Amino acid sequence: MTSFEADIRPLFREKDRNAMLRHFDLWSADDVRRNAERIYGALDRGVMPCDGAWTAADKDLLRRWIDEGAQP
Numbered sequence: 001m002t003s004f005e006a007d008i009r010p011l012f013r014e015k016d017r018n019a020m021l022r023h024f025d026l027w028s029a030d031d032v033r034r035n036a037e038r039i040y041g042a043l044d045r046g047v048m049p050c051d052g053a054w055t056a057a058d059k060d061l062l063r064r065w066i067d068e069g070a071q072p
């Protein structure tokens with residue numbers, strides 16, 4: 001089972017968190033869960049982060065975390 005603290009939070013850099021704080025806190029499991037589909041959608045389309053797309057493996061990990069119920 002994937003967890004936010006162990007698997008997902010480390011994928012978000014401090015610059016990602018700072019860039020997006022006006023919308024949500026990428027270091028908060030609650031915020032990422034609440035905005036999960038928007039966040040996944042931007043990553044999947046490759047429009048975010050603004051300085052380079054995630055790998056397929058990292059996107060798959062986020063997808064699995066969401067599908068497993070977005071555990072803290």
Ligand code: HEM
Pocket residue numbers: 011012015016019020023038039042043048049050051
């Ligand atoms: C993993 C990292 C990131 C994720 C998941 C992410 C996610 C998102 C999402 C979901 C939106 C759409 C917000 C909405 O629905 O209104 C957005 C907008 C935006 N993001 Fe990111 N972002 C990330 C990193 C960054 C970085 C590194 C930058 C560069 C400075 C950035 C700059 C922006 C900008 C300029 C917008 C336009 C919306 C606004 O700020 O009003 N993001 N991002």
